Amino acid sequence: MKELALALFVATYALLLFLPKYRTYVALTSATIFVVIGIMPLDLVLPAIDFNVLMMIGGTMGIVWLFIESKMPSLLADIILDKTPNVKWAIISLALFAGIISAFIDNVATVLMVAPVAMTIAKKLKINPINPIIAIAVSSNLQGAATLVGDTTSILLGGAANMNFLDFFWFQGRIGMFFVVEISAFLSTFILMWLFRNEKQVIHLEEKQVVTDFFPSFLLGGMVIALITASIFPIDNPFVTKYINGIICVSLLAIGLVYEFLFNKNPQNVKAALKDIDYQTLLLLAGLFVVIGGITQVGVIDDIAALFASISGSNPFIIFTLVVWVSVLLSAFIDNIPYVATMLPVMASLSTSLGISPYLLYFGLLTGATLGGNLTPIGASANIAGLGILRKEGYEVTPLQFMKIGVPFTLVAVISGYLMIWFLWS
Numbered sequence: 001m002k003e004l005a006l007a008l009f010v011a012t013y014a015l016l017l018f019l020p021k022y023r024t025y026v027a028l029t030s031a032t033i034f035v036v037i038g039i040m041p042l043d044l045v046l047p048a049i050d051f052n053v054l055m056m057i058g059g060t061m062g063i064v065w066l067f068i069e070s071k072m073p074s075l076l077a078d079i080i081l082d083k084t085p086n087v088k089w090a091i092i093s094l095a096l097f098a099g100i101i102s103a104f105i106d107n108v109a110t111v112l113m114v115a116p117v118a119m120t121i122a123k124k125l126k127i128n129p130i131n132p133i134i135a136i137a138v139s140s141n142l143q144g145a146a147t148l149v150g151d152t153t154s155i156l157l158g159g160a161a162n163m164n165f166l167d168f169f170w171f172q173g174r175i176g177m178f179f180v181v182e183i184s185a186f187l188s189t190f191i192l193m194w195l196f197r198n199e200k201q202v203i204h205l206e207e208k209q210v211v212t213d214f215f216p217s218f219l220l221g222g223m224v225i226a227l228i229t230a231s232i233f234p235i236d237n238p239f240v241t242k243y244i245n246g247i248i249c250v251s252l253l254a255i256g257l258v259y260e261f262l263f264n265k266n267p268q269n270v271k272a273a274l275k276d277i278d279y280q281t282l283l284l285l286a287g288l289f290v291v292i293g294g295i296t297q298v299g300v301i302d303d304i305a306a307l308f309a310s311i312s313g314s315n316p317f318i319i320f321t322l323v324v325w326v327s328v329l330l331s332a333f334i335d336n337i338p339y340v341a342t343m344l345p346v347m348a349s350l351s352t353s354l355g356i357s358p359y360l361l362y363f364g365l366l367t368g369a370t371l372g373g374n375l376t377p378i379g380a381s382a383n384i385a386g387l388g389i390l391r392k393e394g395y396e397v398t399p400l401q402f403m404k405i406g407v408p409f410t411l412v413a414v415i416s417g418y419l420m421i422w423f424l425w426s
Helices: 002-018 020-036 042-048 051-069 072-082 087-102 107-125 130-143 152-161 177-195 215-232 238-262 267-276 279-297 300-312 316-331 336-354 358-375 381-392 399-425
Strands: none
Touching: 002 020, 002 279, 002 300, 002 336, 020 042, 020 279, 042 279, 051 072, 051 107, 051 152, 051 215, 051 238, 051 267, 051 279, 072 087, 072 107, 087 107, 087 130, 087 177, 107 130, 107 381, 130 177, 130 358, 130 381, 130 399, 152 279, 152 336, 152 358, 177 358, 177 399, 215 238, 238 267, 279 300, 279 336, 300 316, 300 336, 316 336, 316 358, 316 399, 336 358, 358 381, 358 399, 381 399
C-alpha cells in the first residue's frame, strides 16, 4: 500500500507541475482515489482537512476585496508619493509600501493595487515601468511571510505549527518571523537603492485619491486586532480554539457583506466580493490535505524525512541548509502552496526523529519557499500579476530583465533570513 500511495503522490505532484490550469481538479481527483482505494480511511477525511486555514484564506480574500474597492490603498499610495522628492525614492517607497500592505493582504492583490500607481508615474515622466513594477512585485512576495495572514504559506504554517497571530512577532522568548522578514526587507532595500540610483526625475502629484467609505478599512484593522486579541486571550473551548482564526475572518467578512447590502445598498459589491474569493485555491488545499493525510497514514512522510536525514548525515545544520536552499530553488519554478503543504509534515517528522526544534525547519521552509519565488518571473503569483500588468501596456519582460532585480534581491533576503533563523532557533 505504501508503494502505491507513493506512486500516486508522485503522479499527483507531476500533474500539478505540468497542468497548472487544472491543478484543483488534479488534487481533488487524487484525493478521491486515495479514499476509494482505501489509502485514506473515509472517517479520517474531514479531520485531515484544516478548515481553520480554509476559512482564514476565504474570509481574508473577501475582506481584502472590499478594502481595495474602497480606494483606501490608492489614497495611501498617493500620500506616500506626495512626500517623495524624485522617482528613485518614489519607486523605493512604493515597493516598501507594497511590502507593508502585503504583510496583511494577499500578495497578488497588493501588486494589483500598487503597480498601477507606478505605471501612472512612468507614463507621466516617460520612463520605462518594467523595473519599478518588478521591484513592487518582489517586495510584495517577500513580506508575505511576515505575519499569519500575509500569505497562504504563512497560514498553512500557522495551522500546522499551531501558531497564532502574535507568534509571528514574538515566539518562545525570541523574535518571530515578522522581524526576520523586516530585517531581510531592510537589507534588500539597499539593492533597490543601487538599482534605481540614476532615477532622479522630480514627481509632482496633482490630486489625491478620494475615499468615501472607510468601513472596509475598519474591517481589515478589526481583523488584525481580533486575531491579536484571540492570541492574547485564548478561549477555553477546544472547538472554538481550533477554529477561532477562521471564525474571525469569516465573521468579519459577513459583517462587511451585510454592510454593503443594507447600508450601501450595493448588492453587486456583495456578489463581486464573494466571486473574488479564490475557490480554486481553497479546493486545491482541501484535496492536498486529504492526499497528504493519506501518505502520512501509510508512512511515506516518515520515509521522506528519513531520506533527508540520511542525505545530511543527521546533521541539523546541513538539514536546515538543505531545507532552505532546496526550497528556494524549487519555489523558483513551482507553486509554493502545494510544496509547503507537503513539506510541513515532513519537517515535523524530521524534527521528531532527530530531536531538534521543529520551528528551525518550519521557519527555514517558509523562508526558502516564500522568497525563492522571487528568483524567476514564474516563481510567484505576485510576479506573474505584475508582468501581466506590463504586458497589457505593451511591455514584454524577458527572464533576464526580471532576474537582474529578482536574483540579487532574493539572495540578500534569503541569506539574511537563513542566518538569523539558524542563530535564533538552532
